[in-house]
Amino acid sequence: MSPLTIAPSPAVVSPRTGVRWVPVIGLEVHCQLATRTKLFCACAVDFGAPPNTLTCPVCTAQPGALPVLNGEALELALRAALALGCAVQPTSKFDRKHYFYCDLPKGYQISQYDRPYCTGGGLLLSNGKFVRLTRIHMEEDAGKAIHDRGDATLVDLNRAGVPLIESVTEADMASAAEAVEYLTALKEILRYAGVSECDMEKGELRCDVNISVHPEGEPWRTKVELKNLNSFRFVEAAIGVEVARQIEGYESGDARLVPVQETRLYDPERNTTRTMRSKESAHDYRYFAEPDLPAVSVAPSVIERLRSCIPELPAARRARYVSALGLAAQDAAVLSAERAVAEFFEAAARLSEKPKEAANWITNDVLRNFGDAELGVRSVDEMALRPYDLAELIRLVDEGAVNVAGARKVLRVLMKSGGRARELVKTLGLAQVQDTAQLEAWCRAALVGKEKIVADVRAGKTQALNALLGPVMKASGGTADPKLVQEILLKLVQNG
Amino acid sequence: MTTSDLDTVRQMAELARLKLDEAEARAYAGQFARILEHFRTLERLPVEGVEPLSGAAGLCDVTRADAPRPGLSTEAALANAPDRREAFYGVPKTIGAAE
Amino acid sequence: MKPYAELDATALAAEHAAGARRVTDTTEAALAALARLEPRLNAFLVVLADRARARAAELERERAAGATPGALHGVPVALKANMCLAGVEANCGSRILAGYKPPYTATFVQRLLDAGAVVIGMTNMDEFAMGSSSENSAFGPTHNPWDLARTPGGSSSGSAAAVASGIVPLALGSDTGGSVRQPAALCNLAGFKPTYGRVSRYGLVAFGSSLDQVSPFARSVRDLELALSVIAGHDERDSTSLPEPAPIPEHDGARLDGLRVGVPKEYFPEVLSGGVRRASEAALATLRGLGAELVPVALPHTELAIPTYYVVATAEASSNLARYDGVRYGARSAGDGSLQGMYAATRAAAFGAEVKRRILLGTYVLSAGYYDAWYGRALKVRTLLRRDFEQAFEQVDVLAGPTSPTAAFRLGEKAGDPVAMYLSDILTVPVSLAGLPAVSVPCGFVDEDGTRLPIGLQLAGPARADARVLRVARCFESATDFARQRAPLFA
16 A cells, blocks of 8 residues: 655646636545444444344434433544644533435534534645644434335435534535545545444445536636545546546636536546536525533543543654655555554564564565455454564574574464464474474485476576576475575585 | 615525515515614624623533433434425435535 | 321431331322322323332332332422433424433433432423423423413423422423522512532433523422432532532521621512512511511612623524434434425424524524624623622622512413513523522512412522522521412312
């Protein structure tokens, strides 16, 4: 997984007119907080549950029901704010946002309007651009309306009331690549801080894009909102087609095609955006302070406690791996991408005192093995391998007790079912053979009938010996010390 | 009652999802005007620097633990539904956009 | 043995607990009284005969098995139809909730049940608690036991009539701008609105969230104290409930020496009827006779209380009633077949005129462009109103004045004029806006066309001084004879 590189100039040059158009992009990201229960009631949160099995009087808006704020949701929201460098407001409040829809039981959403719990903050992209956050606020999710099953729309309120934070950036991004990098970094940070799993397939991370274009050097133009972007790929594609659509609209000379302020949906099948079928009138949400909920205040001591609970975030870790442990930037990026992997790596590096080798084993073998369906181990949490075992394996290879091929086999067993590396080398018959007499025997056997190779080697093409390595390894059951084998083969050929 | 009162009532009825016939709209518009006239006394009072009082309780920071509690069974939740469709609430078919 | 209706709840519970009276007998008698009087009162929307009988029998069995009787053991009570008791229709006086049975029980109702009360029915009310007479109920008005041609007041009309007619000694109502105090005054009852947050609102169908309080009716102040001790106290399901237990009644004797009673001149406006003025002034004299010092005070922003209240209450109501959309419960009309059309048709068909009027007003004061001028401003005026009270309470311990500008009016007299109806709340609304505790107790009668009609005295105190306010009321009650007077239509 390589870090994204951003093209130097974000301007899109129109092939028709040669005009340099600059996209202006802002993101609104909804992220589901990793709590056990909903924001204002004690119903469990569970993505796959059967319809309408996780509801109560509060989240079904029965007459007389009242909201009570989930303290853990507030904590996670605060952690997100601290991890993103935001200023936590000493007091904030909830507001009612009114609109009528079948997935919104109360006819209003409890959200935060003019006093969100934090403001400011942002993320640094790899091209040096800092994308500013305007604010983050807490709000409850709506239920789910299903339109494609039968002659009625079906409503499931399991999701109604699930805790969300909505983060809004300034319109600081200028390309699809920047937007995707921002989202990737945001997701990484929120996962690291334990705020959310951000699994887009489960709807735990949802993104709306606000996008306009203008000729370089001119004032900004009409903003269009894009919705229904269910993956980073869609975000990238949608921005691309929308930018093209807007530019074409302005350059076409046809007044009907000029972009208007509206909400559009991305259609992944046609790779286009289209107008959402909704009213043109602006929403009047009739916000007012939620009378059923007291204000939220956050004491400085609470902020300090939470700050100390946030683990070292990916960017800082990456920098440390490169500067203190001497890893290559690429490896540092791979290892720091997931907190569980990073922590495993750090422990293995510390125990083996060989950070580069630990890094190699993890990036080349452990992570690759996660993709092996036959092995059936998909993550650090699922594997039986412990940092100590990897450190021991590294030591065994360095000692010569097992060769790399053998060590790879041991690693697979360790990942699947655990054990002691040293024992496994023995029980699997992988002990590296370094006994010169035995190695000579195998080498002699391999040289039989290979006069052509012998002649080539004697003529100076030593690499011809590589063809014999395979048979020797096979004869030895993979346990021959490959370096010694090469030395012995050369000696035998040269000495006749 | 002026036409703008009537327009206002129609707009508010739309926002509040209340279908009013012409006679009703006129009746409410007339009352609106008189009621708001009475309420204009609020405008006379200087309120700069006064904090709004939203709730009388004066409480702060009321939260609960993140522990699940059993809620309503699907049966109980749907018992009052005007159009129940198995485990769902049924409503007129929509294309799929809020408001 | 005395007929049950002559006892107040305190005495009745004591007799039941001592075994001197059988709970099942009381329940039967109450149901019989209901059956007899209800055709003329229209106080009840739902009668729970079977449930009440079963509960009465259960209470007797439990007591026989040695269980400790609760504070309201066997007392028949009535609940306003905007209170949730699982499985029992709570239609809030509206067609939009006709047939709606909540799937849960309100905290304060559960506390009543746990204390041994026997709920015999759900009472009539102005639709969604919007009104002062029950004429806004979708199920017909309730009649005042003192004069059946007149209103018992509202919006807790049925609960007031049920107690005033002796069917039950105790009933719960809800008070948002006076909806328990005003009916108490019009029906010769004691009615108490606690400090905001004193009683949990979980399970009380919301009208004005920052104003609503569950409020009891009784024929004695000690019954109010008993009811409060049962239902009040912190509830984790209501984030606005005060973080303390129910207040303990004060017992400092029958006199009020040293008590400073504030008399706001704004509470004796021109519109007070002669009879109300005389009765109130006599009541003040009684307080003085008990040793209290009467202190004139000013509450200069009082005239803004009605517009402030109606802006705030209609805004909150328009929001709280958005959930009545025909999706999950209640009535539904198809309209044009679209979702939004269904909403508009459902709400148009099933909401009454007053409810629609307040929803329209509330939507207006919250809508973009008008918020700062109306709602935003009203919240600031509310602060000023509260300050008026805080300043007054620096000089006095309680405030006193009439509860209602007039005695009970005839059904139909005010129905055509919403503004007139709003203005009659002038005496009760300020205290609601400030969230303060206030009680209405009987303080006299007026004669209108040969009919004797009750007048009520309102006593209000600073926030959380519930016990003080009730003690003063109890002393006043002991020193007078008004509360013992019975309505002509009585069980």
